[in-house]
Amino acid sequence: MAEEQTQDTQILDANLVTDDALVTRVQLLEEQLAAAQDQSLRIAADLQNVRRRAEQDVEKAHKFSLEKFAHDLLPIIDSLERGLELSNPDDENIRPMREGIELTLKMFQDTMKRYQLEAIDLQGGEPFNAEHHQAMAMQESNDLEPNSILKVFQKGYQLNGRLLRPAMVVVSKAPAHVAPSIDE
Structure with a gap:
């Protein structure tokens, strides 16, 4: 067991x-x-x-995909706009040429919109935005708040919301106050 x-x-x-x-x-x-x-x-x-x-x-x-191509076209748009700025709209001798430039620029702008290439719209007095603007100079201004846009040298552009070229602008600054002289 x-x-x-x-x-x-x-x-x-x-x-x-x-x-x-x-x-x-x-x-x-x-x-x-x-x-x-x-x-x-x-x-x-x-x-x-x-x-x-x-x-x-x-x-x-x-x-x-059009970013480089669009960037290369911006100087052409700038030239057309500059040509319109510098030509006299009242001069009868260049009126047909001016109308041709205006039509060409209009067609160009319409084509740009179709491909979401848009100018950064600036109005005088807007606040400076470092994301969309490049300050080229500062100028004293009694009329505008400091860091406001006084003048646009060159338009900025965006492609599908992405900055392609910043706007080149003049920015306001506060006027320098003249210190009172003490003459006693």
């Missing part, structure tokens, strides 16, 4: 060892499964991010 009990104990011990080994093995496999699932989720998230970035890059490429 003692012999049978020893055999039963050995079988029981073997079963316990096997159960402990199985529990350890199951725990190890569960950890590996959790790690694999985590890695799978990370890879899926990375893939989604790559796909989203690629879509954004394609969208930006479509929006801003």
